[in-house]
Amino acid sequence: MTAPARIRGWCPSLFRPMESGDGWLARIRPERGRLPSALLRKVADAALRHGNGILEITNRGNLQVRGLRPESIAPFTTTMEEAGAAVGEGSRILISPLLGADPSLAPDLLALADEIDRALPESLSAKFGVLLDGGGALPLSGIVLDLVIRWTGADWAVNGKAVARDAIATHIRERATGLARVSERAGHPPKLGRHAGFLLLAPAFGQMRAEALLTLADLAETHGDGALRPTPWKSIALAGVAWDQAPTVLQAAEKRGFITDRNDGRLSLITCAGAPACARGEIATHDAASALAASRRAGDGLLHLSGCVKGCAHPGAAPVTLVGRAGQIDLVRHGKAADTPAFRGLSLAEIPATMQSLPA
Template identity: 35%
Template sequence: MSDPQVKGWCPGAYRPMMSGDGLIVRVRPRLGSIPADKVQGLCDLSLTHGNGILDLTNRANLQMRGVRDHQAVLDGLWDLGLLDPTPELEQRRNIIVAPVCGPHHVSIAIADRLITKLNALPDLPAKFGFVVDADGPRQLSAASGDIRIETSVSGGLIVRADGSDLGQAVTESEVVNAAVALARWFNETVNPDIRRMAPHLETTPLPHCFARETFAPSAPALTPGPLTNAFAYGVPFGSIDALALKTLLTRSKAGHMRFAPNRIFILDGAAITDMQAFATSADDPRLNIHACPGAPACASASVTTRDAADILAPHLKGRSLHISGCAKGCAHRASTDVVAVGRDGAFDLVRNGHPWDEPLQRGLALDRLADELELLT
């Protein structure tokens, strides 16, 4: 089977997306962080005007599900200081920031200056984004992005086009203008049918000025557990119960909540608080599972995915699992050890592949699927 096409845009606060459980309203945390009291307010909005479920997305954003009164949510986000002045500025502020800061907070400082230059950017595709990852070894090498601001192998800064092994060496005063220049080059040379940098580089050579310096190695992946004056929590399946999050913030006495693209958030200044809703260690089997919202939240799905994920987690034996409500595979685009694909209320089983690949078995009930996972070698 071929890779299904996905939507060319993502929901925002001003431009929500309709799903089976209501509107999806996405909030992009400024500089990758939100003060804890404002997160509490966001939870209250979700409980009052949505279905009480928040998604932590692959681009380290929060989105409210099941929204019934969009204007009330916009008003609430504005009061909380979590809404951009215009829809255009919101779309352009598609920036992921390294979640663990170095002693000089270089990534935050660069991202803050980049935000002030957003009006200088050309018109870019809706999913075109920036990754600011300049606090030592790269934390966001697996994160989706098109223009990357990173540490070079020599310890300086580079601006790198995603898909290129080399970037442009820059000083801290030059970095934002260099990123804008690279965005303009993309805009001036790209085929309108191509929306991302890496596919563009497959057919269009990158000018030598943008490709001279190698990047630093990657840092170990961030996992749940203690950090310096902070604690990292995993979000099983990327789904957060708003009431559980409010409870965690209150009990932990956290000051800020920072967001990472691998379904992890960090609470600064927080006391360690163990709650079943969140993963507190890297060996939690739920962290090896990717699961879309499933039915009834998504009209394309014919199975409940996250309840199934909880049932299947003990049977994984260290394997990665993707439970997809349909063959589109929205929750995870990469291959996993096992894939369970919803079809007509049952599951098709794929090994070492994607939801759109040919299954080994079709039409399995959930209990039968659990038995098959036990038998896999």
């Protein structure tokens, strides 16, 4: 196995876990957007055995396993490799999550993905990402990576310029690193709940326990097409669920703590493992997040609740970041968890009123 990366900002993978505040984290890249239930059961088991049992969906549609220990990294990686979790590792492509389940997607998408993978130069940086958006019922609108290949409904565009289907691989082989990155208006995440042909749900506060992932894997097998499909909006699509079965599936997922309602206030909050799951946690983040979510709406600005100044769940700035410190909470305005707080030593009960007093 390759030695774990110790550099912050490294793009972690299955073979190169990255150190974070609550241990090491590894990412499993779905093979062409799909994580089959049989694999998910093995991932959930390994996350409990070798990590802290917490998993996340990343904004590149990968499944992230948290809390690995230095001595558990090697057995985790071996177990995952034997389970077939490394199959998607070689690809840089973020593909339409409903590939294989949505007849309205661009034709020939899978073959095009294979061609693109073969055409990309090996010299590209580990972080270089390719978006392959085949449109359909769950288009990847507003998601931008280094290379953006979109189906326009009639033809293809590469970083905003029309390119004939048969010329895409050559175009990329010759110009992959020289293409100007496109800028697009950020899109709204697709709404959670029942859609024609698929369901969309999200882990509460961006995290799920391995036991909850197992429930979803079972639901995908009994009611869907036997796989989960992570999306770049950190949600999960279940395809192949019959329209009349959808309420049963959504209800079962809800019981396991997943968000299935597009108006759920928890969608405006992100938090880390916190205490007691993380030894560095200075507050119980999930309890605090549940209490705060009751007074929030889905459309409110992002609230980042961090168990300590490391800010593992959201390394960037947020309109409001709450940071645990010795059982109390500091509040950072428009900054990261490690930035200077505007308020210090608040109790959980004081947070709603303090937030209301902030200027818009």
